[in-house]
Amino acid sequence: MDISSVIDKWKPSVAYIKCDFFNKDETYAFSEAGSGTLFGFSDGVGIQTNKHVISKQLPLTGGLATPDYCTVKFLGNSKLYYVYHHTTSGVFNMQAAGDESDGARLIIRESDNFIANLLLQQGFYCKRKPSLGESIVILGYPSIGSQTDITATEGIISSYEYSVNAGNYYVTSAKVEHGNSGGAAILVKDNCYLGIPTFAQIGEIESLARILDEPGLLK
The missing domain is CATH 2.40.10.10 (Trypsin-like serine proteases)
Incomplete structure (x- = not known):
């Protein structure tokens, strides 16, 4: 798709x-x-x-x-x-x-x-774990984007982080800025909801954002 x-x-x-x-x-x-x-x-x-x-x-x-x-x-x-x-x-x-x-x-x-x-008309949660390099899109309302329409940023799955107490996260190259965190991370190939976009880790030059895995953990 x-x-x-x-x-x-x-x-x-x-x-x-x-x-x-x-x-x-x-x-x-x-x-x-x-x-x-x-x-x-x-x-x-x-x-x-x-x-x-x-x-x-x-x-x-x-x-x-x-x-x-x-x-x-x-x-x-x-x-x-x-x-x-x-x-x-x-x-x-x-x-x-x-x-x-x-x-x-x-x-x-x-x-x-x-x-x-x-x-x-709602979509569904992803039923499989994506592979590294798969395309995703982040949807939300960042402070530097429009407040009257969705802002979309595109990226790939870059890595995966495991944590006992803080949840598991996908790391992505897609931009997540203050405001569009909390929105939707969609796996493009399956058109499914992957998780919750959240804060970014800033390196010396670029930044990588995180997506909280297990989106149904609050169901």
């Missing part, structure tokens, strides 16, 4: 996320933006994204701050979907991976026909 067809298939499901953090006195503190991909989970509909999109490490205490709410926006729909930290009954809508890996999800409680139609 050609890359333009892959992008057309997946871009409706990739969302722009903006999370707002507030101080204890309920005054606005700061915002964090990123990308995520819509999926149906066993306990509802949600957005799979990066942990660092929905939480922020505090420089003084080293603890993690979580936003009061995040807004989720899809292409072709002006509606903002609000995801609050927890429901009135105390059920958490923002769920991060329990280990040190950079995976998280947002549960959307106000699902509607637009989201239902997206899920009907």
Whole structure:
């Protein structure tokens, strides 16, 4: 399948996320933006994204701050979907991976026909591990790209990293910039969702990005 067809298939499901953090006195503190991909989970509909999109490490205490709410926006729909930290009954809508890996999800409680139609057209998780050199495409909303349309970057699988506590990652030559992390990494040959694009490792000249493997670990 050609890359333009892959992008057309997946871009409706990739969302722009903006999370707002507030101080204890309920005054606005700061915002964090990123990308995520819509999926149906066993306990509802949600957005799979990066942990660092929905939480922020505090420089003084080293603890993690979580936003009061995040807004989720899809292409072709002006509606903002609000995801609050927890429901009135105390059920958490923002769920991060329990280990040190950079995976998280947002549960959307106000699902509607637009989201239902997206899920009907949804692609699938990759069923095989790609070989080195296979082509991938990263979809998301980087801060240096358009905020009204998807930005796509292309690359290959460069290597694979194993970690006991921090998750397993594909290393890729595709560009992942602040903002499109959390989006979708698609294996071009199979047109399937490979994992969650995340931070880059910067070398002396170039940088290599990571893709969190096991995209269904939060299902």
